[in-house]
Amino acid sequence: MSKSAPDTERELNDFYREADQRHLIPLWKVTARLLPAEPQTKVLPYLWKWPDLRRMANRAGDLVPIERGGERRVLGLINPGLGGKYAATHTLWAAVQIVKPGEIAPCHRHTAAAIRFIIEGDRSYTNVNGDKCMMSRGDLVLTPNWSWHDHGCESDQPMIWMDGLDLPLVGDLDAVFFEPYPTHAHPVAQINDSERKFSGPHLKPTWEKPEGRYPPLLNYKWEPTYQALKKIGEGAASPFDDVCFQYLNPHTGGPVLPTIGCYIQMIRPGIYTRAHRQVNSAVYHVFEGRGYSVINGTRFDWERGDFFVVPPWAWHEHANEGKEEAILFSIQDTPVMEVLGLYREQVYEENGGHQKVTGKFEG
Ligand code: 1HN
Numbered sequence: 001m002s003k004s005a006p007d008t009e010r011e012l013n014d015f016y017r018e019a020d021q022r023h024l025i026p027l028w029k030v031t032a033r034l035l036p037a038e039p040q041t042k043v044l045p046y047l048w049k050w051p052d053l054r055r056m057a058n059r060a061g062d063l064v065p066i067e068r069g070g071e072r073r074v075l076g077l078i079n080p081g082l083g084g085k086y087a088a089t090h091t092l093w094a095a096v097q098i099v100k101p102g103e104i105a106p107c108h109r110h111t112a113a114a115i116r117f118i119i120e121g122d123r124s125y126t127n128v129n130g131d132k133c134m135m136s137r138g139d140l141v142l143t144p145n146w147s148w149h150d151h152g153c154e155s156d157q158p159m160i161w162m163d164g165l166d167l168p169l170v171g172d173l174d175a176v177f178f179e180p181y182p183t184h185a186h187p188v189a190q191i192n193d194s195e196r197k198f199s200g201p202h203l204k205p206t207w208e209k210p211e212g213r214y215p216p217l218l219n220y221k222w223e224p225t226y227q228a229l230k231k232i233g234e235g236a237a238s239p240f241d242d243v244c245f246q247y248l249n250p251h252t253g254g255p256v257l258p259t260i261g262c263y264i265q266m267i268r269p270g271i272y273t274r275a276h277r278q279v280n281s282a283v284y285h286v287f288e289g290r291g292y293s294v295i296n297g298t299r300f301d302w303e304r305g306d307f308f309v310v311p312p313w314a315w316h317e318h319a320n321e322g323k324e325e326a327i328l329f330s331i332q333d334t335p336v337m338e339v340l341g342l343y344r345e346q347v348y349e350e351n352g353g354h355q356k357v358t359g360k361f362e363g
Pocket residue numbers: 072074093095097110114149151163165167
């Protein structure tokens with residue numbers, strides 16, 4: 001005798017209740033949620049304006065001392081889509097940090113890897129494992145994971161830079177370790193040593209052998225970077241990014257850090273790029289100039305100093321309608337996607353490669 005429909009339904013409900021109590025999930029109930037046709041990210045496109053960031057950084061400089069415990073005077077960018085997670089994208093931390101004249105931010109190390117991109121000031125440094133890397137505007141400085149680092153400012157003006165870290169990713173992997181150095185500052189063994197050895201154009205010293213994953217060059221100076229941008233900028237470039245360079249590890253030719261790719265990009269006057277989307281997320285800092293990006297149909301107007309986020313798998317295109325070049329620095333989690341075999345990109349084919357603009361970001 002076959003069972004009646006209500007009987008079956010009751011048994012099924014009992015089954016689901018027991019599964020829940022036993023910490024089991026029947027996959028057939030959640031397949032669509034677990035396996036969407038394409039990424040369904042919570043990361044939102046967002047824009048932070050420089051006058052606010054700068055004013056707040058300076059205010060923090062007035063109000064908050066740098067001490068052991070607090071460690072750093074840093075204002076992190078929080079993505080409004082991530083439910084309060086301390087992150088600019090699901091994988092990347094981005095922030096502005098201020099160090100005032102005479103201060104030294106105490107030496108420590110952590111398993112999250114970091115980059116600095118210098119926005120304002122000079123005659124400050126990051127001491128990375130004893131190599132004192134002198135920093136000025138436009139320099140990119142690396143602190144690879146588990147490297148000792150302290151920051152000092154020897155100028156009579158405060159120093160402000162962008163911090164980029166893979167901390168949200170390392171946190172999700174439950175792999176965060178942190179250790180303060182026994183003294184406030186690390187002894188200085190050399191000054192600009194990695195730069196001295198490894199910043200020759202397409203040249204590397206033959207006697208310096210790779211040390212595991214440790215990148216041999218820690219300071220990518222602005223001037224040669226800019227010269228390279230200008231030189232390549234005389235010809236054709238990418239239809240999606242215009243002139244765009246990835247910073248390289250001179251030993252491997254690969255990304256500067258295993259988890260963070262760094263890019264410098266020039267959108268030349270009159271350029272309007274075509275839209276595409278990539279599986280990686282990105283945090284952009286506007287180093288010079290002004291322009292706008294259309295991200296998933298919303299127009300984001302940016303100018304010098306601003307920061308903005310492009311989420312995973314979000315259509316984006318960039319425009320510079322002015323007469324001056326626009327220069328964007330960005331950090332992206334692309335190396336993670338590539339090493340895991342997850343990297344994908346797609347070209348926007350409709351409407352001549354340009355999205356329909358449906359709104360403007362007003363903050
Ligand atoms: C950190 O150690 C620094 O060393 C900057 O300057 C930002 C954000 C989160 C966690 C650690 C630094 C940081 C950070």
